[in-house]
């Protein structure tokens with residue numbers, strides 16, 4: 001009899017994670033910079049177009065990601081992790097998933113209800129699914145700008161924890177998400193690039 005132990009995330013999920021990480025961090029940094037510039041000035045105006053386009057791309061990638069996550073198997077957590085660390089990691093991942101949807105959606109609501117540009121990289125405009133309404137626009141803006149602080153904290157914690165595990169604890173956490181990670185376990189035979197191994 002052979003039972004399967006998965007030690008890495010599925011390749012598609014890993015690819016989406018890294019693509020999202022790059023786009024998300026770029027959107028976050030551009031948003032931060034734009035927040036410091038007076039409204040209506042250049043290059044804030046142009047950069048906000050890029051910011052919104054990156055954010056909408058993150059939203060669609062996150063929908064795809066959730067579908068992949070729901071239909072595939074996540075790797076088992078390293079046995080060396082204590083209960084508290086496991087709980088903290090799960091809480092951090094849950095917060096990241098919430099942010100991946102909350103930031104684009106509040107940004108979209110704010111822009112759609114406020115009558116602001118919703119152009120995708122200077123090409124087509126996203127449909128306005130939210131009616132023109134100053135109160136909705138204001139609520140979306142307050143939510144987006146307030147959540148931004150949570151974003152900085154949660155993303156910084158996530159990256160710091162990854163480096164801590166990779167450089168200090170060295171428990172293979174990064175390999176679970178790294179492209180084409182090699183997985184080995186005593187008594188286990190590597191099966192494929194999927195990170196799935198068979199225990200005979």
Ligand code: HEM
Pocket residue numbers: 023024027028029031032033034035036048051052053054055056058103104105106107108111118141144145148151
């Ligand atoms: C990955 C998704 C996103 C992230 C991480 C993100 C992050 C941020 C951050 C950090 C700021 C600066 C907040 C401040 O300092 O006040 C910001 C501002 C802004 N974001 Fe986003 N955002 C995202 C998606 C979107 C989307 C999809 C839209 C619109 C369609 C949008 C519209 C805006 C606008 C208009 C501002 C300027 C707000 C102001 O100056 O008050 N964002 N965003």
Ligand code: HEM
Pocket residue numbers: 017020021022024025069074089093094096097099100155158159162173174175176177178
């Ligand atoms: C340099 C930046 C980043 C690094 C080094 C990194 C690293 C990692 C690693 C190693 C894991 C696997 C953790 C585990 O197996 O317990 C992971 C998971 C995850 N990361 Fe990142 N990450 C980065 C940026 C981001 C960003 C910007 C986001 C989203 C805003 C994000 C969202 C997630 C989520 C949601 C998971 C959990 C995956 C799941 O269980 O489906 N990551 N990350």
